[in-house]
Every structure is written in structure tokens, then in C-alpha cells.
Amino acid sequence: QSALTQPPSASGSPGQSVTISCTGTSTDVGGYNYVSWYQQHPGKVPKRMIYEVSKRPSGVPDRFSGSKSGSTASLTVSGLQAEDEAEYYCSSHAGGNNPHVVFGGGTKLTVL
């Protein structure tokens, strides 16, 4: 069982928007602004799409946006395109006596 909870699947039609949630606790998502999102196509290396909740690395389209409310972070993909179909993972810093990083279980995004 993953530390962060994501829905196993999400879908939308081309041009639509879809939001993927990532739920943690006060000791990870809720306690720090260190949430990241990764996109992984089959057989490929994960690619970071969002870091520090809402920042986009250079080269990532502004169709991808991130936010957080309490212990739930969200990734929104606007203007869906066929190439957005992939697995998406969230991650967060987790504090306490032994700081570490936790991942969500992943969400398969299907573009209909």
C-alpha cells in the first residue's frame, strides 16, 4: 500500500481538463510544500512535471498545473492531448524523525 493515495484511473476527451488527486496526511502533503508530479509513458523514464506543489520545470507545457489544499494535492491537465495519456505519480517530502520521500500509487490517465 502506497503512502499517498491516488485514484487508479482518470480520463477525458481531447481538449477537456482532468484533475488527479493525491491524498496524504499532515506529516507529508499537508505539512510541506514539497509535492511533485511525474509523468511516465510505458517503458520510459519518469519525467518531472511539477515540483514544490505548483512550479513547472522548463519545457513543461503550461497546460499542466499543480495545487494543494490541506493534505490533498492535485494535478490538472488542461486542453488534453493524445500524448498526455500516461501514468502519473505524485510524491511528497515526509517529515518526522526520519525524513524521506513518499510516492503515490499512480493514476493511469486515458485520453478518450
Add this chain to the structure above:
Amino acid sequence: QVQLQESGPGLVKPSETLSLTCTVSGLSISSDYYWGWVRQPPGKGLEWIGTIHHTGRTFYKPSLNGRVSISVDTSKNQFSLKLTSVTATDTAVYYCVREIASSPDFWGQGTLVTVSS
């Protein structure tokens, strides 16, 4: 451009020690970043294993603590992973990563390690 490349045996026997090395190019490993490992069992999700700073400071996934160790060799611009007492559940693609603010940004291509007799 930063590049990371994993190397090591692709097959490890149960109860033995998994050892992997990551060679970093394009950036000194003594830069102010953390360097770590993430794994992905076949068909499953990502799992963070641990990370190290060039000063030697380490952090590990709590449930792996005791079996995992990460070390750094600044003279070779490399860092390494050792995972002891492996079982079939340790079979995975292992990625080495550069990490900043608890966020892996650069990833190696990954190497599949199978635990089997």
C-alpha cells in the same frame, strides 16, 4: 547536461546483496544536491529507497532501514546502493536520481534487477 547511468548485476540470488553504482556526468557529485535511488517493480508504482549528500548524510525509506545503505565516491563521481538479504519482492527496475528539495529531477535510464536462484 546532467546524465546518470546505473550499472551492476542484473541477476541476484535470494538472500544475497544487491549492489548498484550510479555514474554522474556533466556535474560534480560534490555539488549541493542529494543523490538517490528509486525503484519500480514490474507493472507497479514508484518506490523511493533513499538518498545521500556528498558530505555523507543519508536518508532511507523507513521500512528498508537496516537492509539498505547508500555511499558516495567523490573521486569517481559515483554513488552506490547496497540492499542486503534480497527476496523476489526486490525485483525491480532501479533508477538513480538527482534530488533537490525532496524532488528527483534527473533520472538515469534504469536497470532491471531480478532476484532469482
